[in-house]
Amino acid sequence: MTASTIKLATTSDDHHIAKMAAVALGLTVLESAIPSPLPGVKPGLANIITLIVLARYGWRAAVWVSLLRVVAGSLFFGNFLAPGFFLSLSGALCSLAVLAISMHLPHRWFGAVTHSILAAFAHIAGQMIVVYLWLIPHSGIAYLIPVFATAALVFGTVNGLIAARFMDNDEKSDTERQA
Amino acid sequence: MSSYESFRSSIKAGDWLTFLLGCTCVILFTLKLWNGDLADRAIIRSGGKIFKEVPLSRDLQIEVPGPLGISVITIEKRKARISSDPSPRQYCVRQGWLQQAGEIAICLPNEVSVELTGSAKKYDSLNY
Numbered sequence: 001m002t003a004s005t006i007k008l009a010t011t012s013d014d015h016h017i018a019k020m021a022a023v024a025l026g027l028t029v030l031e032s033a034i035p036s037p038l039p040g041v042k043p044g045l046a047n048i049i050t051l052i053v054l055a056r057y058g059w060r061a062a063v064w065v066s067l068l069r070v071v072a073g074s075l076f077f078g079n080f081l082a083p084g085f086f087l088s089l090s091g092a093l094c095s096l097a098v099l100a101i102s103m104h105l106p107h108r109w110f111g112a113v114t115h116s117i118l119a120a121f122a123h124i125a126g127q128m129i130v131v132y133l134w135l136i137p138h139s140g141i142a143y144l145i146p147v148f149a150t151a152a153l154v155f156g157t158v159n160g161l162i163a164a165r166f167m168d169n170d171e172k173s174d175t176e177r178q179a
Numbered sequence: 180m181s182s183y184e185s186f187r188s189s190i191k192a193g194d195w196l197t198f199l200l201g202c203t204c205v206i207l208f209t210l211k212l213w214n215g216d217l218a219d220r221a222i223i224r225s226g227g228k229i230f231k232e233v234p235l236s237r238d239l240q241i242e243v244p245g246p247l248g249i250s251v252i253t254i255e256k257r258k259a260r261i262s263s264d265p266s267p268r269q270y271c272v273r274q275g276w277l278q279q280a281g282e283i284a285i286c287l288p289n290e291v292s293v294e295l296t297g298s299a300k301k302y303d304s305l306n307y
Contacts, residue, residue: 109193117197121204146209153201164189 017053017061021068024049028073038144040087040127041151044159046073047095047119051112051163056170059100066092083135087127094126095119112167116160120152218280218295221259223252226290235259235295245289252293259293261286 024046031045046069054062070088074080102110102118128148131141223231225243233241233254240262241252248265258276264286266272271286271293280297 105193109191110197111189111191111194113190113194114197117194117201121201142212145212146205149205149208153198153205156201157198160194161190168189 016057017064020049020053021065024065024069025072043155048159048163051116052166054099055167063096066096087130090126090130091123094122098122112164113157113160117156120156124148124152218297220296222294222296224292243291245291247289250286250289250291261293265289
C-alpha cells in the first residue's frame with residue numbers, strides 16, 4: 001500500500017492567516033495563565049492580533065483569524081460547543097461586526113485604539129446578550145455591566161495601544177524598505 | 180524621533196474622543212445600574228391591603244396590627260426591617276435589613292409585609 005498524501009493548494013494569504021491565528025492562539029493560552037478576579041474579565045490579548053490583521057490584510061482576514069482562534073482555542077481548552085465557547089464566539093462576532101463599520105472611520109483621525117475600544121465594548125455586549133438570553137435570564141446581571149464595561153475600556157485601550165505600536169513599526173519598516 | 184514620540188504619534192485625536200466616550204459610558208452605566216436602584220420608599224401591607232407608604236428618609240418605628248398581634252417595622256439610615264413579629268418561625272425578622280428596591284420581607288402568619296420601591300418599579304419573580 002502506498003502512502004497517499006493529500007496536498008491542499010494554499011495561497012500566501014492562507015499562510016498569513018494561519019500564522020497570525022497561531023500567534024493569537026499562543027496569546028490566548030498565555031493569558032489563560034493570568035488569574036482573573038471575575039470570570040469573563042480577561043485582557044483579550046489575542047485581539048491585538050485581530051487588530052493588526054485588520055490593518056494589514058483587511059476585514060475578511062481578520063474574521064478568519066478571529067474565528068480560527070475561537071474554534072481552535074476551544075479545542076485547546078476542551079470547551080468546544082460548551083457555554084464558554086459560545087460566549088467567545090458571540091463576543092468575537094459582535095467585535096467583528098463593529099470593526100467592519102469602524103474600519104471605515106477616517107484613518108487620519110481614528111487609529112487602532114479607537115477600533116480596539118469599540119471592539120472591546122462590542123465583545124462584552126455580545127457576551128452579555130448571550131448570557132441574558134440563554135444562561136442567566138435575570139435582570140440581576142445588569143449589576144455586573146459596570147465591571148465588564150470598565151474592563152472593556154481598560155483592556156481595549158491597552159490592547160489598542162499595543163497594536164498601534166506594532167503598526168507604527170510596520171510603517172517604519174515599510175518606509176525603510178522603500179528607502 | 181524618540182521612541183516616546185513615535186508612541187504618541189500612533190495615538191490619534193479621534194482615539195482620545197473614543198476613550199472619553201468610553202469613560203462616559205462606563206460612568207453612566209455605573210451611576211444608572213449601581214445607584215439608581217437604591218430604594219426610597221417602603222410599602223407596608225397588612226392583610227393584603229396597603230397599610231402605609233413611608234419614605235425611607237426619616238427614621239421611625241411603625242406598629243402594624245395583624246391577626247396574631249403587632250409587628251414592629253423599623254426604618255433607619257435608609258434601610259428597613261421587621262424588628263419584631265409574633266410569627267412562630269420569625270423568618271421575616273431574620274431576613275434583616277432591606278435596602279435595595281424590590282426587596283421584600285413577608286410575615287405570612289401575621290399577614291404583614293414590607294416592600295421597598297425605588298424610582299422605577301422593577302419586576303421580580305413574585306410579580307410573575
